[in-house]
Structures are given as C-alpha cells and as structure tokens.
Amino acid sequence: MEIKEKITLDMLTEDSVSILRQQYINVNGEEMQIGGNIRNAYMNSERGREQIKTFLPEAQYNAVIAVWGESAKVDI
Amino acid sequence: MIIYEMRKPVDCTSGNCVGVMGENLAFTQEFYIRGITDKSISYTLHLRFADGSVNSVTPDLVQTDVQGTKISWIVKKNDIFRHGYFELQIEGRNNAELVFQTEIVRMFADESIPVEDKEYENPNSETLRLRDEIYQLFKEIDELKNEIKENIDFLKESDWNTKADKETVDTELDKKADKATTLSGYGITDAYTKTDSKSRFALSVSVLFDENDVPIKTSDLYILSAGYATSNLNVKTAFVSSKVTRIESGAFTGCSNLTDVYIDNINKQITIEDGAIPDTATIHYVDDYNMSSQIENALKNIEVQINSKADKSDIYTKQESKTRFALPASVLFDENDIPIKISEADKLQAGFATNNLNAKTAFISSKVSYVAGGAFTGCSNLTDVYIDNIIGGIGIASGSIPDTATIHYVDDFNTFPQILNVLLKYNGLINAKYDASNIESGHGDFGISESMSERVQSASFEYQKTGDWAELYVYIDFKAFTPPSVSSSYIRLSNLPYVCKNHINPREICITTQKKQMVCAIASNSSELTFLFLNTDEFVEGERLSFSIKYKIS
Numbered sequence: 001m002e003i004k005e006k007i008t009l010d011m012l013t014e015d016s017v018s019i020l021r022q023q024y025i026n027v028n029g030e031e032m033q034i035g036g037n038i039r040n041a042y043m044n045s046e047r048g049r050e051q052i053k054t055f056l057p058e059a060q061y062n063a064v065i066a067v068w069g070e071s072a073k074v075d076i
Numbered sequence: 077m078i079i080y081e082m083r084k085p086v087d088c089t090s091g092n093c094v095g096v097m098g099e100n101l102a103f104t105q106e107f108y109i110r111g112i113t114d115k116s117i118s119y120t121l122h123l124r125f126a127d128g129s130v131n132s133v134t135p136d137l138v139q140t141d142v143q144g145t146k147i148s149w150i151v152k153k154n155d156i157f158r159h160g161y162f163e164l165q166i167e168g169r170n171n172a173e174l175v176f177q178t179e180i181v182r183m184f185a186d187e188s189i190p191v192e193d194k195e196y197e198n199p200n201s202e203t204l205r206l207r208d209e210i211y212q213l214f215k216e217i218d219e220l221k222n223e224i225k226e227n228i229d230f231l232k233e234s235d236w237n238t239k240a241d242k243e244t245v246d247t248e249l250d251k252k253a254d255k256a257t258t259l260s261g262y263g264i265t266d267a268y269t270k271t272d273s274k275s276r277f278a279l280s281v282s283v284l285f286d287e288n289d290v291p292i293k294t295s296d297l298y299i300l301s302a303g304y305a306t307s308n309l310n311v312k313t314a315f316v317s318s319k320v321t322r323i324e325s326g327a328f329t330g331c332s333n334l335t336d337v338y339i340d341n342i343n344k345q346i347t348i349e350d351g352a353i354p355d356t357a358t359i360h361y362v363d364d365y366n367m368s369s370q371i372e373n374a375l376k377n378i379e380v381q382i383n384s385k386a387d388k389s390d391i392y393t394k395q396e397s398k399t400r401f402a403l404p405a406s407v408l409f410d411e412n413d414i415p416i417k418i419s420e421a422d423k424l425q426a427g428f429a430t431n432n433l434n435a436k437t438a439f440i441s442s443k444v445s446y447v448a449g450g451a452f453t454g455c456s457n458l459t460d461v462y463i464d465n466i467i468g469g470i471g472i473a474s475g476s477i478p479d480t481a482t483i484h485y486v487d488d489f490n491t492f493p494q495i496l497n498v499l500l501k502y503n504g505l506i507n508a509k510y511d512a513s514n515i516e517s518g519h520g521d522f523g524i525s526e527s528m529s530e531r532v533q534s535a536s537f538e539y540q541k542t543g544d545w546a547e548l549y550v551y552i553d554f555k556a557f558t559p560p561s562v563s564s565s566y567i568r569l570s571n572l573p574y575v576c577k578n579h580i581n582p583r584e585i586c587i588t589t590q591k592k593q594m595v596c597a598i599a600s601n602s603s604e605l606t607f608l609f610l611n612t613d614e615f616v617e618g619e620r621l622s623f624s625i626k627y628k629i630s
Contacts, residue, residue, distance in 0.1 A: 011630070016575045016603060020518070037518025039539065039573035041603035047570070048603075051523060074601075 001025050003034070007060050012067050015074055016043050019056070045074040103151055107166060109178070110144040117168040119147055125158040125185075156185045282320055285313040287333070300352075302326025306468035307485060309333055314357075316340065325351040330468070338362050406444060409437040411457070424476075426450030433457055438481075440464065449473040452481070462486050516541040522552075522569035522605065531557045531567055531615070539573045546574050547626040550596070550605065554588070556617040559609040567607040574629035575603045586623035590616055598627050 008020040021038040024031045042048040049072055052064055121133040133155050137148035147166065149155075156162075162185055166178040256262050259269055284293040284305055292310055299322045305311050307330030314328065318340040328334055334357045339346060342363035353359060408417040408429055416434055423446045429435050431454030438452065442464040451473075452458055458481045463470060466487040477483060522535035533553040540547045552569075559565040576582070576598040583597045586607075592615060595608040607621075 011574065015601065018574050020516075037516060038520050039516075039518050040520045040523070040571040041573060041575045042571065043575070043603055047523075047525070051571070 004031075007057065009060060009063060010039075011041075012064060014044060014067060014069065016041055016048075017052070017064050017067075018042075019052070019060075043074045044068040045072050048072070048074070105149045105151060105183075107147040107149070108144055109147070109166070109168075112145045112168065113140055113142060114145075114170055115140045116171045117145070118170075119145075120167045120169075121147075121149055122165045122167060123155065123157075124163045125156075126160045126162065127158050129157045131155060131157055151185075159185050161185075280317060280319070282317045283315045284308070284311045285315070286310045287312040289313070298322075299324065300327040302329070303468055304328070305334075306330050307466070308468055309466055309485065312336075314338070316346075320346060322347045323349065323352040325349040327352045328354060328357070330354075332356070336360060404441060404443070406441045407439045408432065408435045409439070410434045411436045413437070422446075424448060424451040426453070428452070429458075430454050436460075438462070440470075444470060446471040447473060447476045449475045451476045452478060454478075456480070460484060514541075514543050518573065520571065520573055523571040524569060528567055528569065531555055532569065533618070535569045537573070541574070541629065544577075544628055544630045545626060546629045547624060548572070548605075549624045550586075550622065552607075552621040554615045554617075554619045554621065556615060558614040559612045562609050562612060565609050565612075569605045569607075570603060572598065572603040572605060574627075576600055576627045577630055578628045582625055582627045584623060584625045586621055588615070588619050588621045590619045592619065592621075594621065596623065596625060598625070 002025070004024045004026075006022045006024060008022070010018040010020055018039060018041040022033055023035045024033050026032075042052050049065075049068070052061055056064065119135050119138055121135060123131045123133065125131075133149060135147045136150045137146075139146045139148075162183055163180050164183050165180045167175065168177075169175050253261075259265075259267055280296070282295045282297065282300065283291050286292050287310075293305065293308075295304065296317070296319070297304075298319055300316070300320060301324045304327040305314070306326055306328070309330075309332060311328070311331045311334050314334060314337045316323065316337060316339040320339075320341075323346070328337070329351060331354055334354055336358050337353055338360045340362055342361055344361050348359075405418050405420045406424060406428075407415050407419075410416050411434075417429065417432070419428065420441075420443075421428075422443045424440065424444055425448045428448075428451040429438065430450055430452070433454075433456060435452070435455045435458050438455075438458060438461045440447065440461065440463045444463075444465075447470070452461070453475065455478055458478055461477055461481050462484045464486055466485045472483075517538070517540045519536065519538045522537065524532050524535060531554060533555050535550070535552045537551065538549040552567075578598070578600050581597050581599055583595055586594050586596050588594070592613055593610045595610065597606050597608065598604070599606065605625075
C-alpha cells in the first residue's frame with residue numbers, strides 16, 4: 001500500500017512560507033489521510049532556504065524560490 | 077356785429093332767406109364781422125335745422141380789411157338739410173387755437189334741388205343712409221308681397237271642399253283626449269315605464285371601478301360607511317346606487333385617484349357627510365343610471381385580461397400566491413436588512429418595536445388590522461414602513477408610527493428580494509465563521525540548530541489553527557546543561573507552524589518539570605520560539621517543558 005505525501009505551500013510570501021504535509025493512502029479507490037497534519041513555517045533566511053531545499057521536492061522548492069528570489073531577505 | 081345783405085322772401089316775415097332756388101333767395105350770403113382783422117383765423121358756419129339736424133360749412137371766401145372781416149357763403153344744396161327756418165352761428169379759430177363764436181341768428185332756407193344731382197359734390201351722408209334704409213324696406217315689402225302671392229296661390233289650389241268648417245273641427249277635437257303624461261294615458265301597454273326600466277336595468281348596487289373600468293368592489297348597502305373604500309388607490313370611478321341614503325365621512329377618504337362619483341339620485345335626496353368624498357372627485361347626480369355600457373366595457377376588459385392570463389391549472393391565483401409567497405408575518409429589519417423581529421400577530425400592540433433603535437424598515441403583514449399607539453414609538457431610525465394593504469381596513473393609531481418614517485401601502489407584498497438579501501448577507505457572515513476551511517489542527521517538530529542541540533534533546537508541538545489564530549502546545553526535552561548567564565543565554569527553536577503576525581510579541585512564563593522558570597517568546601514576523609532563562613540553575617537530563625502559547629498568524 002503506497003503512502004502518498006501531499007505538500008501544500010501556504011501563506012507563501014517573499015519572507016516566509018508555511019508548508020503543510022499530509023499523507024494519504026488509497027483504500028478501495030478512496031484517498032484517506034493518515035497521520036494528521038504536519039506544518040512548519042520557514043523564513044526566507046539562509047537557514048530557512050537550506051531547510052526547504054533538503055526536504056521539499058524540486059517542484060515545490062522551485063515554486064517557493066520563485067517567490068523568495070535568489071537571495072535571502074530575512075536575517076534570522 | 078354781423079351785417080346781413082339779403083332780400084327777404086315774400087313769405088318770410090322775419091329771418092333771412094337763403095337757398096339755391098326760388099325767388100327772393102340769396103344764392104350767396106355774406107357776413108361782415110367788424111373789428112376782427114386777424115388773417116390767421118379760420119371760420120366755420122354751423123347750421124341747425126328745424127328737425128334738429130346740424131351741418132358745418134366752410135365759407136367759400138374770407139376777406140380781411142383794416143376794419144373787419146367779410147365772410148362769403150355760396151349756398152349749395154348739400155348745405156341745406158331741410159328747408160325752412162334754421163339757425164346759424166359763425167365760429168372762428170386762430171393759430172393759437174383761440175376760439176370765438178358769434179351770436180346765433182335765424183335764417184330761412186327755401187327748397188333745394190334733389191340731393192342726387194350729380195353736379196353736387198360731397199353728398200349728405202345722413203340723407204344717403206336714410207335713402208338706403210328706405211330702399212331696404214322697399215325690398216322687404218316686395219318679398220312679403222311675393223310670399224303673400226304664393227300663399228294665395230296655394231290656397232287657391234286647395235280643395236276647399238275637403239276642409240272642414242270650424243264647427244266640425246271643434247266637434248271632432250272635443251272627441252280627442254287631452255295630452256297625456258304617461259304611457260297608459262296614450263294606451264301604450266308594451267313599453268317599460270321609467271320606473272320599470274329603473275328597476276330592471278338601473279344600478280342596483282354601488283360599484284367601484286378601477287382605471288380600466290374593471291369593477292373592484294360591489295356593495296348593496298344602504299349606507300356607505302367609513303372604510304368602504306378608504307385609501308383604495310385603485311378606485312377611479314364610483315357608482316352609488318339609488319338605494320344609498322347616506323355616505324358617511326371616511327367612506328372614500330384617501331382615494332386619491334378617484335375622479336368621478338355618479339350618484340343615482342337626480343333629486344339629491346342623499347346625505348353626504350363632510351369628508352366623505354375627496355374634493356378632487358367630481359360628483360354627478362344622475363337619474364335612471366344605466367350601467368350597460370360600463371358593464372360591457374368591464375366585461376371586455378375582463379375578457380382581455382383573461383385571455384392574457386395563463387391557465388389556472390398551472391398558475392397560482394393572486395390569493396394563492398399571496399397565501400404562499402407574500403409576507404405572512406410582520407418583520408422588522410435593521411440597516412443591514414437583517415430581520416431583528418418577526419411577529420404573526422394581527423394587531424401590533426404598544427411595545428412591538430418601542431424604542432428599538434435598530435429598526436430601520438418595517439413590513440406589516442396583510443393580516444394586521446390595527447397598529448396601536450406606541451407600537452413604533454421611539455424608533456428614531458425607522459425610515460420606511462411597508463403595509464401590505466391597499467384596500468383599506470387597517471387602523472393606525474395616532475402616534476403609533478414616527479412622523480419621520482414614510483408609510484407605503486403596497487399590495488401582494490413580495491419579500492423575496494429582502495429575503496434573498498438577508499440570505500446573501502448571512503452567507504457572507506457564515507463565510508466569516510469558522511469551519512473546515514479555517515480550522516486546522518496538526519503537529520510538527522521544531523528545527524534545532526547545532527548550537528541548540530547541546531541543550532535540547534527534542535522539541536515538538538501540536539497546533540490548533542482557528543481563523544487568524546494558532547494555539548501551540550509545546551513539548552521540549554532538555555539535555556543536562558547549565559545556562560552560562562541570564563542575560564545572554566537562550567534557547568531558540570525554529571519552524572513554528574505559522575509565522576507570527578502579532579504586533580506585540582507574545583510571551584509566556586513556563587516552568588519545567590524541575591521547576592525551572594523560563595520566558596517563552598515569539599518575535600513578530602518570525603517562525604522561531606525563543607526561551608529566556610530567568611536564572612542559571614542547572615538543567616538535568618530529560619527535564620521536560622510543556623506549555624501552550626497562542627499567537628496571531630495573519
């Protein structure tokens with residue numbers, strides 16, 4: 001049984017993003033969530049950019065970077 | 077002084093004789109006025125004849141010398157209106173309009189030649205007028221003569237043998253009846269008398285018609301009382317039956333579109349109280365009023381309207397529609413069209429909306445028969461009151477509705493637009509309420525930097541988002557360490573579920589399982605949780621901190 005992860009980019013701004021991760025399995029053709037919502041916010045800082053790069057799929061990462069730009073805007 | 081140089085006629089025993097014919101007549105009469113030497117004077121001879129006619133003649137010659145002025149009058153036939161004695165007076169007028177007149181003298185004018193003589197100029201206009209009148213009379217006489225002749229000829233052609241003599245005519249006339257005034261008097265038995273016609277065909281009920289001559293109300297009452305048609309805006313024409321003896325005040329009050337009232341009572345033997353009929357309506361007293369033409373017109377109108385209606389099987393009648401869809405209750409709405417009070421009462425008593433400052437619009441159901449004093453007293457923000465009643469019959473007590481509110485009488489009031497508006501507003505309000513779209517719960521792990529990893533073994537949270545707020549339940553397990561100082565030591569964990577949007581940084585005092593006090597804070601526009609030490613007490617391995625903190629996320 002394959003577990004699919006759904007990533008939602010929420011409240012994406014030039015300074016931050018809140019990322020919601022949900023896991024689903026397909027039971028008899030119907031998708032059912034398992035494990036609850038996992039959410040973390042990331043700042044457009046050096047550390048934050050590194051964090052999202054490590055776990056976000058490329059597509060979502062590129063989507064965030066497209067808004068954040070090429071360089072960090074937040075110091076923390 | 078005037079010097080007369082003339083001969084007297086034989087028949088004249090006194091006076092002076094002038095004229096254009098006859099012996100002993102002066103054809104030219106001269107006058108001399110001694111002492112008048114002003115050459116600028118113009119003279120006029122004024123003549124007055126025995127029959128009262130007057131004439132003014134300009135002298136033919138005026139000669140002035142050092143002693144006086146000689147005036148010559150060549151007598152012409154048109155100067156003399158009537159032969160016989162006449163009076164003469166000379167009038168002089170100078171450039172300065174100064175006038176003098178001589179004494180009046182009596183003279184004699186003998187017969188003159190006919191006025192029609194063409195050699196004379198300026199025929200006498202008065203004489204000509206008289207001549208014309210005489211000619212007209214002669215003409216009329218000729219016409220009368222012709223008519224008489226025609227009558228004579230007609231009579232001559234008549235058969236006198238068939239004419240009855242006077243005695244015979246009188247005898248026959250005596251056999252005839254005097255002029256009758258009734259049908260029976262003339263022996264007519266197959267016609268309706270006026271009374272018969274009135275009872276058969278005249279108006280037996282009072283009827284109200286609208287502008288399309290469609291009857292909207294009928295009544296067989298003898299007295300039309302207040303409320304009969306009060307405030308009925310559809311009424312245009314009213315027909316009052318001959319049986320009605322009295323129209324009371326208020327019967328037609330408020331019928332602002334009423335133009336004509338036909339009362340079947342030619343002798344005006346009906347009492348009409350003051351204020352019964354609007355002044356704008358014209359009252360017609362009629363007799364034997366025949367409604368046939370109006371009824372025909374009404375039927376035609378009804379037929380047209382029926383043909384334009386859908387079949388009853390697939391539509392609701394007006395009454396059915398009113399029952400199903402019209403406002404069944406009285407409702408108060410606030411300024412946002414939100415209903416704030418609903419009532420199914422048939423009387424709105426005092427206190428219904430008294431001093432309700434939220435009430436802006438009121439809708440009064442057709443079932444309401446009375447609005448008592450005080451029902452809307454104090455509703456200073458009430459602007460409009462819609463009453464589902466255009467046929468009258470609702471009593472509104474004085475002072476029940478503020479003067480600042482406008483009363484609208486409506487029919488078949490459809491509140492759908494208002495209800496739809498309310499639903500839309502409620503939809504907006506509901507959308508602002510919390511549901512699955514703006515409530516979320518979950519969990520996550522804090523990000524622990526390398527430097528923090530020396531102090532923190534694990535750090536996680538559970539969160540509950542409700543609208544614009546997030547509440548965190550934080551769980552931290554510490555490692556054994558000793559804060560080096562209070563002012564410069566801290567623990568910072570990153571990756572809260574949402575970025576903090578508080579204007580004022582939220583702070584909480586929290587206590588570990590080993591009773592270590594710390595201050596937890598979240599900086600605005602940050603996703604990091606910071607812990608500040610209040611003392612430098614040592615943390616033991618596995619010392620746990622759990623607390624909750626709430627902050628704004630948008």
